[in-house]
Amino acid sequence: xxxxxxxxxxxxxxAAYKLLCGLVVPxxxxxxxxLSVDGVSNLAPFSCFTFVSHTPxxxxxxxxxxxxxxxxxxxxxxxxxxxxxxxxxxxxxxxLHRSGGEFPPEVSEADLLGLELVxxxxxxxxxxARAPIAMECRLHKxxxxxxxxxxxxxxxxxxxxxxxxxxxxxxxxxxxxVARLGGPNYSxxxxxxxxxxxxxxxxxxxxxxxxxxxx
Numbered sequence: 001x002x003x004x005x006x007x008x009x010x011x012x013x014x015a016a017y018k019l020l021c022g023l024v025v026p027x028x029x030x031x032x033x034x035l036s037v038d039g040v041s042n043l044a045p046f047s048c049f050t051f052v053s054h055t056p057x058x059x060x061x062x063x064x065x066x067x068x069x070x071x072x073x074x075x076x077x078x079x080x081x082x083x084x085x086x087x088x089x090x091x092x093x094x095x096l097h098r099s100g101g102e103f104p105p106e107v108s109e110a111d112l113l114g115l116e117l118v119x120x121x122x123x124x125x126x127x128x129a130r131a132p133i134a135m136e137c138r139l140h141k142x143x144x145x146x147x148x149x150x151x152x153x154x155x156x157x158x159x160x161x162x163x164x165x166x167x168x169x170x171x172x173x174x175x176x177x178v179a180r181l182g183g184p185n186y187s188x189x190x191x192x193x194x195x196x197x198x199x200x201x202x203x204x205x206x207x208x209x210x211x212x213x214x215x
């Protein structure tokens with residue numbers, strides 16, 4: 001099998017970004033709402049997103065800079081120290097995608113797209129009423145990585161649609177989350193493959209199998 005070798009230093013412009021977006025797939029999408037100091041709600045999707053800690057629970061979102069400076073989301077988080085991360089489902093894919101356009105700071109993407117916003121409980125930014133999951137976050141730390149800033153936020157409150165959760169287990173089949181691929185392309189959940197829990201280490205499993213054979 002032949003392989004193409006690419007040196008990052010040889011890639012022009014944002015070619016490395018496009019390459020990585022096609023390689024690191026599928027990516028969960030943080031649909032982030034923030035509030036400006038002027039009281040304007042901002043809503044934008046970011047697919048360089050993960051959770052970074054479970055005790056305490058923290059989320060991490062990487063946000064790139066524009067040539068003109070910080071994006072509205074990044075600026076708002078710096079200024080207000082809070083944000084809300086939503087997980088969008090299949091019914092929200094169109095407004096989720098469209099909210100990623102470039103709009104002036106005084107424009108509310110939610111208003112433009114006809115999305116109802118409701119008050120959060122513990123932070124100032126509003127949350128999307130239709131989103132099946134929303135997590136209210138306070139800013140914990142910002143770390144610079146190249147031209148990106150990584151925002152780590154501590155979750156203050158989870159909002160989870162009741163039919164999705166049993167105890168602390170989320171039913172991904174009911175959630176039907178949307179994932180990002182390269183370019184303006186998305187994927188749905190697809191087939192779910194269940195595996196047996198990894199309750200034993202490989203050595204313990206091997207010893208258990210040997211004991212079973214020798215008994």
